[in-house]
Each structure stands twice: as C-alpha cells, then as structure tokens.
Amino acid sequence: MSGAELAQQIVNALGLGSIYALVAVGLAMVFGILRLINFAHGEVLMLGGYAAVFFALNGWSFWMVALLSVIATIIIGVIMERVAYRPVRGAPDVALLLTSLGVSIALQNLAMLVFGTQPKAFPTPEAMGGQISLGGGVQVSTVNVISIATAIVMMFLLTFFVTRTSIGTQMRATAENAMAAKLMGINVNTVIVAAFIVGSALAGVAGLLYGARVGRIEYTSGFIPVLKAFVATVIGGFGSIPGAVLGGFILGFAEIMLVSLLPDDLTKYRDAFVFGALILILLFRPQGILGSTEPEKI
Numbered sequence: 001m002s003g004a005e006l007a008q009q010i011v012n013a014l015g016l017g018s019i020y021a022l023v024a025v026g027l028a029m030v031f032g033i034l035r036l037i038n039f040a041h042g043e044v045l046m047l048g049g050y051a052a053v054f055f056a057l058n059g060w061s062f063w064m065v066a067l068l069s070v071i072a073t074i075i076i077g078v079i080m081e082r083v084a085y086r087p088v089r090g091a092p093d094v095a096l097l098l099t100s101l102g103v104s105i106a107l108q109n110l111a112m113l114v115f116g117t118q119p120k121a122f123p124t125p126e127a128m129g130g131q132i133s134l135g136g137g138v139q140v141s142t143v144n145v146i147s148i149a150t151a152i153v154m155m156f157l158l159t160f161f162v163t164r165t166s167i168g169t170q171m172r173a174t175a176e177n178a179m180a181a182k183l184m185g186i187n188v189n190t191v192i193v194a195a196f197i198v199g200s201a202l203a204g205v206a207g208l209l210y211g212a213r214v215g216r217i218e219y220t221s222g223f224i225p226v227l228k229a230f231v232a233t234v235i236g237g238f239g240s241i242p243g244a245v246l247g248g249f250i251l252g253f254a255e256i257m258l259v260s261l262l263p264d265d266l267t268k269y270r271d272a273f274v275f276g277a278l279i280l281i282l283l284f285r286p287q288g289i290l291g292s293t294e295p296e297k298i
Contacts, residue, residue, distance in 0.1 A: 007138045009260050015144025017252025018151030022206040023229035024244035026199030032175040032239040033195050035093065039100045040080060042226025043107035044200050048073040048207035049122065049217035050115050056123030065123065070204035077200025081193060111219040119218040122211035147209045154205060155245060167194050231278055237288030246290060
C-alpha cells in the first residue's frame with residue numbers, strides 16, 4: 001500500500017468512525033442514566049433519513065432539510081421515551097431490553113407501511129458528492145471530510161454541554177446515583193428526557209451522514225449502524241462517552257483497514273473479523289478499554 005493509498009484509507013476510516021461514534025454516544029448517554037440498551041436508537045437514525053427524503057421532495061434546501069430532520073428525530077426520541085420507556089422504568093433489565101427490541105421492530109414496520117420496502121435515493125447535495133485533493137495524489141470523498149468535521153464539532157459541543165451546563169451536571173449526577181440525585185432535588189424525568197433529546201439529535205446527524213455516504217435509505221438502514229455502535233460502546237466501555245467515541249473510531253479503522261489488507265475473497269467476512277476482535281477484547285478487558293469495574297458514569 002502506497003503512502004497516498006494509506007492516507008486515503010485513514011480519512012475513510014475517520015469518516016466511517018465518526019458516524020459510528022455519533023451513534024455510539026447516543027447509546028452511551030441513555031445507558032449511563034437508565035442502564036437501558038436502546039436498540040431502537042437505530043430506527044431513530046433511519047427515520048431521520050426518511051425525514052430528509054420527505055423534506056427534500058418538498059423543495060427545501062439541504063441545510064433546511066438537515067435541520068428539520070434532526071428536529072424530527074428529537075421529537076421521535078422524546079415520544080419514544082414518554083410512551084415506551086417511562087412506563088417500564090424500574091422494571092427488571094430484561095423487560096427494558098425486550099421493550100427496546102419491541103420498539104425497534106414496531107418502528108421498522110411503521111417505516112415499511114409509510115415509505116414502502118424499496119430503498120429511497122438519499123438527497124445528497126452535489127457539494128457532498130465530490131472529491132477533495134489533499135495533495136500528493138491523495139483524493140478523499142467530501143462526505144468523509146464533512147463527517148469528520150461534523151463529529152469534531154458535535155463532540156466539542158457535547159463536552160461543553162455535559163461539563164459546563166446545569167442540565168449536563170444533573171445528567172452526570174443522575175448517572176452516578178439516580179436515587180441520590182432525586183434526593184438532592186434533581187428532576188430525574190427532565191434529565192432522562194434531555195438524554196433522549198441529545199442522543200436522538202446525534203442519531204439524526206449520523207443518519208444524514210450515513211445516508212449521504214451510502215446514497216440511499218431503507219427501513220433496515222438503522223440496524224447495521226446501531227449494531228456497530230453497540231460494538232463500539234462495548235469496546236470503549238459501556239456508559240462512557242469518551243469510550244464510545246474511542247470505540248467508534250477503532251471500529252471504523254478496523255473495518256476500513258481490513259477491507260484494504262484482506263484478499264478480495266475475504267473482505268466480505270470483515271464483520272466476522274471485527275466481532276472476533278471484540279471477543280478478544282472482552283476476554284482480556286470485559287469492561288472495555290476506558291471502562292472500569294465501578295458503575296458506569298456519563
């Protein structure tokens with residue numbers, strides 16, 4: 001592999017890892033507070049992609065489409081929390097898990113009924129469909145560069161929100177000890193809704209980037225990203241936001257580099273290699289790279 005090819009693959013890995021990281025952070029935030037593995041998070045991403053298609057067909061500019069799509073995912077996330085998860089809060093973990101799987105299947109079937117089973121072309125703007133020259137013969141796709149830049153900005157804003165705002169401090173306190181936070185006067189319901197809002201917004205942004213990357217959206221589009229994000233959070237340390245980011249980028253690099261280095265007849269098995277690496281990590285560090293044996297903190 002030449003230096004130019006290596007540079008291209010690094011940018012590709014960072015672009016893919018950025019999408020995984022955005023989805024993984026949303027999973028980690030909800031898990032950190034509720035101890036809920038929200039498998040329906042992928043369907044929020046998918047519905048955000050369909051929202052982008054809907055708004056684009058009505059003649060909106062892409063930036064307005066992006067804004068409205070993220071708002072749509074936030075509304076979906078809030079409704080999901082209020083209707084599906086709040087009534088079973090405090091139930092055994094298996095009940096929460098089954099509820100999230102039920103919500104995931106219900107949203108998939110809803111998307112099938114409303115939008116059909118055929119993939120829809122994603123309204124990727126021309127500016128995101130080209131190539132950028134980095135010099136030295138290195139050509140990278142614009143969508144990867146935008147994905148990396150977007151992830152950096154979103155992570156900076158998220159860090160500021162969690163560490164420098166009142167609601168962010170309340171979220172960290174609730175993740176540390178929900179009962180103690182309630183006794184200190186923190187409105188836990190508000191904190192949980194805030195976690196779903198932020199997580200759903202990140203899923204909406206990831207849905208836009210993922211749709212632009214693959215060029216289409218369908219009712220199963222959320223399954224693979226949320227599965228990979230789940231793997232990323234396990235690798236980094238479930239419930240840890242920095243761990244989710246690290247795991248997302250590790251997974252992105254693993255996928256891209258495996259495709260580059262494996263023989264062509266083995267690239268279709270790259271997911272098997274990725275999950276094999278996950279098993280090895282869990283064997284030697286079951287709490288994840290940045291996790292600890294203590295209760296997870298947001």
